[in-house]
Amino acid sequence: MTELLQRALAKDILSGEISHAYILTGEKRLSQALAFAMALNCKNRDEEGNACGTCLSCRKLADNNHPDVFLVEPDRNAIRIEQTRKLISKLFLEKFEGEYKIAILQGCEAMRDEAANNLLKTLEEPPEHTVFLLLTESESSVLPTVRSRCRIVNLRGEGIDALDDENRQQYLQQAEQLLQGLSALPLYKVLRLTAEWEKDREEALAFVSALSHVLMGAFKSSFGREGEFFLSAQPAAILKAAEQTQTAMEQLKANVNMKACLDMLFLRLWSCMKQK
Ligand SMILES: [Zn+2]
Structure with missing residues (x-):
């Protein structure tokens, strides 16, 4: 075989x-x-x-x-x-x-x-x-x-690491935009995010891995260097959010229900991004 x-x-x-x-x-x-x-x-x-x-x-x-x-x-x-x-x-x-x-x-x-x-x-x-x-x-x-x-x-690799440079950049930009605006969204709009990403497991995995990259980047830049914050949440909350994306990636790879997984992820990210 x-x-x-x-x-x-x-x-x-x-x-x-x-x-x-x-x-x-x-x-x-x-x-x-x-x-x-x-x-x-x-x-x-x-x-x-x-x-x-x-x-x-x-x-x-x-x-x-x-x-x-x-x-x-x-x-x-x-x-x-x-x-x-x-x-x-x-x-x-x-x-x-x-x-x-x-x-x-x-x-x-x-x-x-x-x-x-x-x-x-x-x-x-x-x-x-x-x-x-x-x-x-x-x-x-x-x-x-x-x-x-x-x-x-x-x-x-997997997620965005499996994409060519152009697509990878697009996902990263989308992820960054979402995270920057997330805390200002009302709850019903947070839950609508799932509908956008639950259609295709591969795309969802790529997007969640892009979120993970952006969050880890934000977490690292929250130490030492002034004026580079592009996420206003507390570093601990950003790290927690990054951990949530890792969990979601494992779940997506394990074929769990996409809707449940993404609903939970977006809600948790939303709550983390509100911790300022
Ligand atoms: Zn055969």
């Missing part, structure tokens, strides 16, 4: 909204790429989107013998244009037996520009049912033109 898919990838499998290109960064990118490739062509996935590991397609992939999965590794420390050309011709020419053809490119931080440009044309007009998985140490090492055509999945 392969390892379980990270949430962001499992979510795409379950929704059927498969991007034609992904950039995977983070520790377990190769094992996650293989688990994703396996799940894409598995005939008998579980309800969480993971491959069964036992059907013919899964067994072929586990034996490194799946005709629709192409693994490209750096040759003499670089991915070269000869390699991308060969890959692309295989993707276009060869018939496939599974649902998807999957190209896994390892070490994309070492992709030559001409190879990246060669790949770019195919990323713009990909063959049907083809998924590119570009594995790299950091997304910023991939050419922006290539990057802009890929969905970026950071396997490093």
